[in-house]
Amino acid sequence: MRYAALVAALLMLVQSAHAEKTPDIDPRASLGVVQQWIYNYRAKPDYAHVPAAVRVLFHSQTFKEPENAGIYLGFVAGAIGSNPAKAEQLIAGLFPVPPEDEWVIVRAIAYSGLPDWRNILRRVAPRMPARRVMIDSYLAGKLPTLTDIPLEEVKPGMLDKLKGAFTKNPFAKDDKKLNTTLTFASNQDLLDTLWGYYFATGSHVPIQRILQMLPWSKSRDTVDKLTVGSMARYTLASYAIRDAGLREYLRSELATQPAAVKVPLGEVVEAADTVQIAALRKDALAAVDELKTKGSDSRRNLDLWGQVGVGAVALGCVSAAALGQVAIGIPCVIGGSASQGLLSFWEKQQ
Template sequence: MTHVRLTTEGFAVLLAVVAVGLVSTGAARAQSYSLAPTRAADHAAQLETKAADKFVKEDDVLRFINDYRENKTPAQVPGLVKAMVRLGALSDPEKAGVYTGFIAGVIGENQLKAPELIAEMFPMPPVQQVVLIKAIAFSGLPDWKELLEQFVERMPARKVLIGKYLYGDGKTLGELSMDDPFVIDAHWGNYFATGAWEPGIRIISALAWAEDQNDIEKLTIGSMAKWTLASNAARDKNLLDLAKVQMNHQDETVRRQLREVIEAAELYEIGRLREDALKRIDALRAGGPQNARDWSKWGNYGTTALALGCVVASVLGQVQFGIPCVVGGALSTAAVNYLGPERTR
């Protein structure tokens, strides 16, 4: 395959450059991806064509993401990312949490292939590069900064953001607080890529807010975590097993919510969790503090884990949920429409 030959040639050049001490290792690695531009362009064109045939709609992207952890094919992910760009799925990075987390998970599980996989995702418009930069930082690789440095020259418009992650206060996924829909989404994306328990455990930790009586934002985040855990665990034994194991490791507040998640997943009664969340949110808005954000602002956050679970379930014909399956809608938009106070009953 063409990209294998490129890697071999690049390695030879890298050895020669290091031997004469002309540039740093990071620069040498970057140079390895500039070789044979004609063949690289041909390979990129072939990748684009295959992606266009395989991923016609965003539904196709979501199906691939849902199935990936059962049949991991990282070589197809660069084409998937190109399709995300073409379909506009990454046009607003703040609404691309699921996709960011998914790309991060694939990069993290393929450390040796990561430079090659990332190189094949280019060219990429500057706005969408934000997603890729965060995905590299969120990958969990011990050398993620060195990996990001290799692609600085490919993303000149994003030097400020890259500098924030390399030298500033840019946080990795594990360092981010869970009180943000984007972070919940990113953890779901990571789980869909890896099937690992770590992102699931962090989502479970947000259940502590599902009965918060003082902060409507945290109550909504906790309700989102609860609904998405139940809806995904209903069709994912690995996730259901994780929930049961965590019953022995979480505090009583989380265990109460987790018990309801497990029961709803096993009985396929996801709708009642939504109804319970609606009652709690309405009650807090009616008699609680007034320091919550304007609900309309919530529509500016994360790609939907809610919609993702709903879309996949409808595709598989397994679960009927209580909200419409809207591809590409925001997680918080779903909350506004179906957990928000202005909804029509």
């Protein structure tokens, strides 16, 4: 009798141990499996398996083109920031990291939103000596964190222009410098990064940032702002269709947002409630046609459209939270190179 009781107790311990350990994610698993896991993560966080999922992303060379990997970067950053007590344990679990992908760890820590992110970055720096310049730039504040990136560049006022006119040497040769200023208006992949952060945390902080871009969907000033604003409006509606919590949150924001946000946000809510987002795409197309025909509000020369060219359109095709597949974004539709919807990733989750 005593022997039978001992065997039963051992069996219970073994079963308990197996119940606590969920199966690992195979690093050779399909990228599509990890994409669906990421999309559903905020509803059922599985913190223990984040390193394994990220290793699949590394194995799939998802970060090969940084401007196309925003949503994955945002997810890693959000996962790190979502559990401060275990952040360093999670980061340690990501190693070894392919040398060409070490930038992901550096940026994810800086974008995590952790109060102590600088010290964490200092402690992990010895494991990535090849990224010393990038690490030092973040620590010195030369590179901004996700929350510090401005929506757009501040235009110089009249006094600044006059000062420049009087101090500039009229005989000096103008040297055009590469503009490396990081803004949401000029970097479409940052919209993806915000969505990735949302998928990892369910936080409304990145959603608030996306809401601030909505007025650009009505912009007739620059192609960048019109494109990003249109993508912000479209992605909000597309994800809200499947995410009841997000849909309710957006509806609650209608009462508090300024008029410039309220109008396009109302379009988002209506499109999500009625599951009719085609109108948002058509409106973006019409806006671009008008911009081409009449020019911009700031007297933009139409010759610029020829300079924008196919290259700029192609860069935009990989954005707008098109998780997992290249192309199929609002800019592709604008360029006439695609007729499908924006969110190839979202469509996979149906």
